[in-house]
Structures are given as structure tokens and as C-alpha cells.
Amino acid sequence: MTDKPSTTHHLPATPDTVHWGYFSRTLSPVLTIASGESVSIESITHHANDDYERMIAGDAAAEEIFRWTRDAKTMRRRGAGSTEGPFTHGNGEGLGVHLLTGPIAVEGAEPGDIIEVRVLDMWPRPSANPAYAGRFFGSNPSANWGFQYNDLITEPKQREVVTLYELDMTERSVSALYSYLWTPQTDPDGIVHPTIDYPGVRVDHSTVTKQDGVLAGIKVPARLHFGTMGLAPAEADFVSTIPPNYTGGNMDDWRIAKGATMYYPVAVEGGLFSCGDAHATQGDSELSGTAVEISLTGAFQFILHKKADLPGTVLEGLTHPLLETPDLWSVYGFSVPNYLSELGPDPQQAILSRGSLDDAMRDAFRKLRRFLMTVHGLSEDEAISLMSIAADFAVTQVVDANWGVTGSIRRSLFKGRQGAVR
Amino acid sequence: MTDKPSTTHHLPATPDTVHWGYFSRTLSPVLTIASGESVSIESITHHANDDYERMIAGDAAAEEIFRWTRDAKTMRRRGAGSTEGPFTHGNGEGLGVHLLTGPIAVEGAEPGDIIEVRVLDMWPRPSANPAYAGRFFGSNPSANWGFQYNDLITEPKQREVVTLYELDMTERSVSALYSYLWTPQTDPDGIVHPTIDYPGVRVDHSTVTKQDGVLAGIKVPARLHFGTMGLAPAEADFVSTIPPNYTGGNMDDWRIAKGATMYYPVAVEGGLFSCGDAHATQGDSELSGTAVEISLTGAFQFILHKKADLPGTVLEGLTHPLLETPDLWSVYGFSVPNYLSELGPDPQQAILSRGSLDDAMRDAFRKLRRFLMTVHGLSEDEAISLMSIAADFAVTQVVDANWGVTGSIRRSLFKGRQGAVR
Numbered sequence: 001m002t003d004k005p006s007t008t009h010h011l012p013a014t015p016d017t018v019h020w021g022y023f024s025r026t027l028s029p030v031l032t033i034a035s036g037e038s039v040s041i042e043s044i045t046h047h048a049n050d051d052y053e054r055m056i057a058g059d060a061a062a063e064e065i066f067r068w069t070r071d072a073k074t075m076r077r078r079g080a081g082s083t084e085g086p087f088t089h090g091n092g093e094g095l096g097v098h099l100l101t102g103p104i105a106v107e108g109a110e111p112g113d114i115i116e117v118r119v120l121d122m123w124p125r126p127s128a129n130p131a132y133a134g135r136f137f138g139s140n141p142s143a144n145w146g147f148q149y150n151d152l153i154t155e156p157k158q159r160e161v162v163t164l165y166e167l168d169m170t171e172r173s174v175s176a177l178y179s180y181l182w183t184p185q186t187d188p189d190g191i192v193h194p195t196i197d198y199p200g201v202r203v204d205h206s207t208v209t210k211q212d213g214v215l216a217g218i219k220v221p222a223r224l225h226f227g228t229m230g231l232a233p234a235e236a237d238f239v240s241t242i243p244p245n246y247t248g249g250n251m252d253d254w255r256i257a258k259g260a261t262m263y264y265p266v267a268v269e270g271g272l273f274s275c276g277d278a279h280a281t282q283g284d285s286e287l288s289g290t291a292v293e294i295s296l297t298g299a300f301q302f303i304l305h306k307k308a309d310l311p312g313t314v315l316e317g318l319t320h321p322l323l324e325t326p327d328l329w330s331v332y333g334f335s336v337p338n339y340l341s342e343l344g345p346d347p348q349q350a351i352l353s354r355g356s357l358d359d360a361m362r363d364a365f366r367k368l369r370r371f372l373m374t375v376h377g378l379s380e381d382e383a384i385s386l387m388s389i390a391a392d393f394a395v396t397q398v399v400d401a402n403w404g405v406t407g408s409i410r411r412s413l414f415k416g417r418q419g420a421v422r
Numbered sequence: 423m424t425d426k427p428s429t430t431h432h433l434p435a436t437p438d439t440v441h442w443g444y445f446s447r448t449l450s451p452v453l454t455i456a457s458g459e460s461v462s463i464e465s466i467t468h469h470a471n472d473d474y475e476r477m478i479a480g481d482a483a484a485e486e487i488f489r490w491t492r493d494a495k496t497m498r499r500r501g502a503g504s505t506e507g508p509f510t511h512g513n514g515e516g517l518g519v520h521l522l523t524g525p526i527a528v529e530g531a532e533p534g535d536i537i538e539v540r541v542l543d544m545w546p547r548p549s550a551n552p553a554y555a556g557r558f559f560g561s562n563p564s565a566n567w568g569f570q571y572n573d574l575i576t577e578p579k580q581r582e583v584v585t586l587y588e589l590d591m592t593e594r595s596v597s598a599l600y601s602y603l604w605t606p607q608t609d610p611d612g613i614v615h616p617t618i619d620y621p622g623v624r625v626d627h628s629t630v631t632k633q634d635g636v637l638a639g640i641k642v643p644a645r646l647h648f649g650t651m652g653l654a655p656a657e658a659d660f661v662s663t664i665p666p667n668y669t670g671g672n673m674d675d676w677r678i679a680k681g682a683t684m685y686y687p688v689a690v691e692g693g694l695f696s697c698g699d700a701h702a703t704q705g706d707s708e709l710s711g712t713a714v715e716i717s718l719t720g721a722f723q724f725i726l727h728k729k730a731d732l733p734g735t736v737l738e739g740l741t742h743p744l745l746e747t748p749d750l751w752s753v754y755g756f757s758v759p760n761y762l763s764e765l766g767p768d769p770q771q772a773i774l775s776r777g778s779l780d781d782a783m784r785d786a787f788r789k790l791r792r793f794l795m796t797v798h799g800l801s802e803d804e805a806i807s808l809m810s811i812a813a814d815f816a817v818t819q820v821v822d823a824n825w826g827v828t829g830s831i832r833r834s835l836f837k838g839r840q841g842a843v844r
Binding site for chain 1: 562564568569570573574575576583585587596598601636637638639640641642643703704705706707708709710711712713714778779780783784787788791800801802803804806807808809810811812813814815816817820827832834835836838839840842
């Protein structure tokens with residue numbers, strides 16, 4: 001393990017510092033910081049209950065956050081949906097599933113500004129169960145929202161399978177431990193979950209059959225990142241965490257790694273940054289619906305860029321998330337770029353059937369063209385030629401309702417350009 | 423320049439060794455080789471006439487191949503379309519545009535076998551015009567089949583723009599020289615080409631206005647590759663080179679670089695390998711419709727794998743192109759995997775409106791799943807979990823009618839797996 005960076009603040013994950021399944025402009029900040037300050041933020045994976053013994057037991061904060069008995073449910077609302085029963089799935093209806101830590105307000109942030117988030121470091125949260133002390137575990141469900149779900153070739157079809165992985169931080173690799181077929185799980189309120197349709201339901205391991213030895217001998221390099229980071233949108237009080245949006249959110253891009261910087265447009269006062277949905281590793285597409293979902297702590301530095309200061313910088317005209325790594329700038333094309341304002345009276349339902357790579361590619365093209373024209377001063381013809389010969393478009397994800405295409409251009413292309421914005 | 427590898431055979435580009443715009447089972451091989459032999463193959467870009475002075479003048483072979491006067495057209499048929507006039511665009515109707523060298527037959531190759539093609543090296547063809555002697559030029563048209571064509575924001579809309587690039591082999595980088603807006607060009611037979619609708623029409627530079635200084639200071643790393651390599655399909659006598667297919671063809675993947683190996687299913691006796699459409703560099707998507715189109719010579723080794731020998735190798739069950747690099751295996755998802763047999767009586771027209779990344783992603787998923795299950799012995803559940811956490815899906819191209827998604831898995835994942843196929 002490397003030394004963890006010292007940060008101005010530490011934000012533990014507790015029932016008071018997390019919210020589940022939604023971004024919200026109505027939340028009071030759990031921490032308010034000045035621009036330039038840094039925060040180490042604990043996150044706990046919303047899939048921890050896929051294996052309670054390895055990912056929750058003995059961890060006081062996780063135990064409390066996930067506590068749910070017939071008499072008590074610490075985190076009642078899970079999702080942006082209804083909070084008035086009777087429920088189909090549960091309070092919040094699981095319209096949004098990610099357990100996020102935050103929100104953090106940046107002093108002075110106003111709509112039109114940009115908040116820069118530098119990813120200083122990330123490290124996994126060890127198991128607190130003495131039987132597994134110090135080890136790191138994550139879960140990869142092949143879920144009903146995965147790209148494969150209606151296209152399986154072996155029986156039983158339309159199955160969901162959870163594969164448990166262990167992260168080795170010495171080798172920085174991930175290996176499978178076991179898997180099980182999802183069976184209907186009954187929550188403490190008596191609602192049966194025939195599929196993975198509500199977050200944080202504890203899987204009763206006496207009802208599933210574990211298969212050992214899966215993916216034997218296969219090691220996957222770690223790509224630690226937070227799948228979900230972003231600011232609160234302005235369009236609704238409660239916004240599902242599932243579809244990524246102009247303020248960021250569930251981007252699910254493994255390129256947002258240590259050393260990367262994200263820029264997010266501020267939509268509400270203070271910005272209200274939250275993060276979670278951490279991943280030990282993921283491929284471009286996140287095909288099965290999830291990555292290796294793991295609990296990480298991240299150290300981030302936050303820098304506020306006021307609207308008036310943006311011209312002449314890479315942030316000029318930015319109305320959507322932008323990634324900057326030592327090598328790349330990346331923009332994120334979405335199936336519906338601003339779905340909260342584009343899809344009529346019930347956009348959070350409407351977006352669920354709008355996933356399209358073709359539309360996301362269109363959006364990625366337009367965003368990268370704008371970036372090259374506005375920031376790098378290229379004509380449209382120059383931008384298009386350069387994109388064709390030098391920009392790389394990747395399938396970010398095909399599982400978050402608002403499917404994504406990452407469009408990347410290498411920063412090194414511009415190093416000989418006079419007056420280039422760096 | 424590095425030393426060029428010595429090869430068993432050399433295949434120059436001459437009017438007798440090239441064919442234009444189509445693959446064909448009816449062509450007699452221009453060379454027949456034994457398995458294991460190697461060939462250096464000259465290719466000349468079909469975009470050379472975008473700048474005759476830099477890319478054709480003084481090059482006897484190129485001059486002869488591109489010769490087209492009122493009285494003589496060396497390469498009459500260009501495309502898989504009609505050869506009976508009157509023509510809309512010209513003989514072959516430009517249904518297929520790539521100038522290919524070949525075909526090469528591999529002795530003993532029969533349908534059901536696989537031909538392995540190892541890319542030993544590639545080097546550019548120097549300008550033979552004394553004014554530019556020894557320099558390397560390529561063309562990047564932003565064309566009517568590009569992803570941007572109906573989505574331009576500056577006037578005049580629906581324009582085509584040609585950008586000329588120079589390849590510096592010392593730095594191995596590409597820089598723009600100038601650009602021009604396409605203006606209607608009249609060919610020697612009197613047909614006017616208001617857009618780039620027929621290959622090899624010489625652009626009369628007195629009719630265009632060159633803009634110098636475009637993309638000033640910007641250098642793009644070279645990614646030398648052949649955009650089109652593959653075997654003759656069995657389904658039709660003349661098959662357009664534009665849509666990639668199960669026998670390969672216009673894959674347009676820059677990963678097929680020096681050191682890479684491609685595997686192609688044999689559909690007709692001898693395989694009938696042809697290649698061309700070489701690129702100095704390209705991004706994932708080939709957004710504008712073309713890469714930096716350049717004339718390259720490639721050195722390739724060909725190895726025949728008989729059908730009976732495939733089980734237990736990476737080629738078991740392979741019915742489509744497969745890429746193997748030192749780092750990756752990649753499969754190619756297409757909008758319509760086998761369009762020649764799937765799209766009814768006129769598949770070569772039908773495919774032109776079927777480009778879809780969503781469909782290509784579906785096909786890439788299925789092909790990679792099959793590869794992991796058949797070759798690596800994974801269960802479907804193992805394959806899907808591994809794809810989600812470790813496979814990367816990229817946008818190969820959105821401009822070749824049959825749009826593509828490259829699905830890649832790292833070979834290193836399997837190095838600790840017992841009995842793994844390498």
C-alpha cells in the first residue's frame with residue numbers, strides 16, 4: 001500500500017453522510033469546503049449485501065447503513081421514486097440504486113460555474129470480519145439491466161448471476177472467488193425480490209448455491225475508480241442515480257482514475273458533490289450491468305472555477321462533464337444529452353427505454369467538435385478531420401439507461417501548437 | 423527507416439495485379455503461394471488523385487493504374503455495380519471504392535479453413551515527383567458518407583472537404599498541409615461528380631481553393647495499417663469493398679498494425695486474399711468517412727490452418743475475422759454480421775442503410791462470448807462476468823455501411839490459467 005495523501009477534511013460514510021439512489025438539490029451539505037481544499041471520502045458499495053459476511057459484518061458503519069429489520073431500516077429512501085407506500089419494490093422504489101456519500105458544497109459555487117475534481121488517490125475498504133480481516137472484496141452481478149439479459153444462450157434464461165471477486169492490492173489484480181444464481185429474496189418488510197430490483201437487499205446465502213472455482217486462474221488488472229461522481233441537477237428534487245447527466249453522475253468510465261481530473265458544470269448553489277459506486281475494475285461497456293462493485297475511499301481536491309474566469313481555458317463554454325488525464329481529454333456522449341429537460345413530464349421514466357449507442361455517438365461527436373472549435377480554435381473542417389484521424393470513441397457503458405460513448409483526444413497532439421490551451 | 427523484412431515474394435501494384443472496388447471469387451489469383459510463405463505487397467491509395475502532383479506524378483505504376491482519358495481508362499470497373507452503361511457514376515458505379523492488390527491464393531485453402539495473416543511490417547510509398555521526392559503524402563476527405571455529413575453547423579452545409587497530410591517517418595507523425603472544399607469534378611467521360619461518388623476521379627486543382635495552414639502545429643502519431651484486408655466471399659461474384667464482412671475486408675481497425683495477426687475464414691478455394699486502403703493513421707470511428715489515406719507496402723506472412731486442425735486452438739469454431747496482437751484478442755461486431763446472406767435479394771444495396779452501433783455492439787458481445795466459451799472453456803456466466811469487468815468495446819467505424827464495434831480482451835488475463843489456449 002502506498003501512503004495515503006493527507007487531505008484537508010475526512011468524510012466518513014455514516015447514516016448521516018450518505019444518501020441512497022438519488023442526487024438531490026434539497027439535501028443539506030454534510031460538509032462545506034473552500035475551493036482548493038481536499039477531502040478523503042469513504043464510500044460503501046450498494047452491493048455489499050451480496051455477501052454480508054465479507055463486505056459488511058464487523059464494519060460498524062456498514063452494518064448501521066445497511067441495517068434493515070422488520071422494526072428498523074436505517075436508510076429508508078432508496079431511489080428517486082415514491083416514498084408513499086404501498087411499495088412495489090420499497091421506499092424510493094429503487095429508481096436509482098447507488099449509495100452515495102455527500103453532498104459536499106463548495107463555497108461560492110453558483111450555476112454557470114465549473115467545479116474541478118482532482119482524483120488524488122483511492123484505496124479499498126478492508127473487510128472487518130475477523131475471518132477475512134484486511135482482505136478486499138467486490139461483487140459483479142450480471143443483472144436484469146445488463147446488455148446480456150435478454151440474449152442468453154444457456155438455461156435458465158433471464159437469470160441473474162452474482163460473481164464475488166477479491167482485489168489483491170499487492171498485485172493490483174482482481175480474481176473471482178465464487179458465483180451464485182440469484183434466487184427470489186424476501187426483504188424484512190415482506191416484499192419478495194424475484195430479480196435484483198431494489199438496492200441493499202441482503203442475500204440469504206442459505207437460499208443460493210455457491211459455485212466455487214469460477215474463472216480459475218484468471219487475473220484482471222485493477223482499474224480503481226468511482227463509477228458515480230457528480231453534482232446535483234437543478235431540474236428535480238430527486239434524480240435517480242442511474243442515468244448519467246450533464247452534471248455527471250453514473251459515468252462508469254474507468255479512465256476517471258488516480259491522477260485524473262473531472263470538470264462538472266454547477267447547476268445549484270454549492271454544486272453539491274456526491275460520489276460512490278466504486279469499482280475495482282471495469283471494461284468499456286460494463287456489459288453485465290455492473291463492474292466489480294467495491295467499497296473505496298477516495299481523496300479528492302476541489303477547485304471552483306467562476307463563470308467569468310472560464311474564457312480562454314479548457315472550460316470555456318463547457319455545459320457537460322469533461323475528463324482530463326495526463327494523456328487525454330474526454331467528453332461523454334449520452335443517448336439523451338440532457339434527458340431531464342428533453343423528455344417531457346416524466347423524464348426519469350422516459351429515459352429508461354432510450355439507451356442507444358448511435359445517439360450517444362452523435363452526442364460525443366458534437367461535444368468533441370465543440371471542444372476542439374471553442375477551446376482549440378479549430379474551424380469545423382479542421383475539427384472533423386482531426387477527429388477522424390486522431391480521436392478515439394469507446395463504448396463507455398450500455399447499462400445505465402442513458403448509454404454512453406467516450407470521445408477522447410490526446411493532449412500531446414497540441415503541444416507544438418502556438419497559443420494552445422493546455 | 424528500419425530495414426524491410428525479406429519476403430518470399432514481392433507483388434508490385436500494376437494494372438494487372440490490382441482490382442478496384444470489389445472482392446471477387448471470379449478473379450484468377452495474381453500469385454499463388456504455399457502456406458508459410460511471405461509476400462511484400464504494394465498498395466496504392468484510391469485517394470491518390472486528390473492531389474495528383476504529390477501522389478501520382480512520376481510514379482509509373484500509379485500513373486498507369488489511374489490513367490483515364492477520353493480514349494483510355496486503364497482500370498475500367500470500379501465497384502461491384504453495373505458494368506453496362508449508361509452509368510450514373512461510372513463503370514462499376516463506385517459501389518465499392520478501394521483499390522486492392524491481389525488476389526493471392528494460398529495453396530490448398532478450402533472453405534472451412536482459416537488463413538492466418540501476420541503483419542510483418544509496413545512502409546509508405548514515396549512521392550516520385552521530383553518536387554516532392556522521397557516525401558510521403560496522404561489524403562483525408564470529410565466525405566458524404568461520413569458521420570458528420572448531415573450534421574454540420576457552419577456553412578455551406580453538406581460540404582465535402584479534402585485535407586492533405588504529410589507523414590514524417592522519422593518522427594512517425596502526421597501533419598496537415600492544406601485543405602480544399604470539394605467542387606463538382608467532371609471526369610474524362612463527361613460525368614459530373616458533384617460529390618465524392620466515384621473513386622479515382624482526378625481533382626482539377628484549378629477548380630478548388632486551397633487553404634494553407636490548417637491544423638497548424640498539430641502532430642498526430644502514425645498508426646500505419648491497411649484499412650482493407652481480407653478474402654473473397656462466396657455469396658456473389660462481385661462484392662463491394664465498402665461493408666466489412668465475415669471474410670474481413672474494410673475493417674478499418676488501426677489495431678491491425680505491425681506485429682498483429684489476423685485470422686480469416688476461407689469461403690472460396692485458395693482464399694483469394696487482397697489488401698489496400700492503407701492508412702497513415704486513424705481514430706476509433708473514422709468519423710469523417712476516411713483516415714489519412716496513403717499508399718503503403720506491407721509485408722505479410724500467410725499460414726493455412728486446415729479445418730481439421732482447428733479444435734483446441736484459438737481458431738476453433740471461428741466463422742469471422744479475429745485479431746491477435748501481442749496484447750489482445752479482438753473480434754469485430756458488425757451491424758449485420760453476414761449481410762450477404764441475411765439481407766434478401768439485393769444485400770449490397772440493403773446494407774447501405776443498416777449501419778447501427780447498437781446492432782454492432784450486440785454482434786461483438788455474441789462473438790466475444792463465443793470466443794471465451796469455445797476457446798477458453800468458460801461457462802456463459804463466466805464469460806459474461808469477465809466481459810463486463812475486463813473486455814473493452816470500441817467504436818471501430820461508423821462510415822462503412824456495416825458499422826463496427828471492436829471487442830477486445832487482454833491475453834495476459836489467461837496466463838495463469840491451467841491448460842489455457844495461448
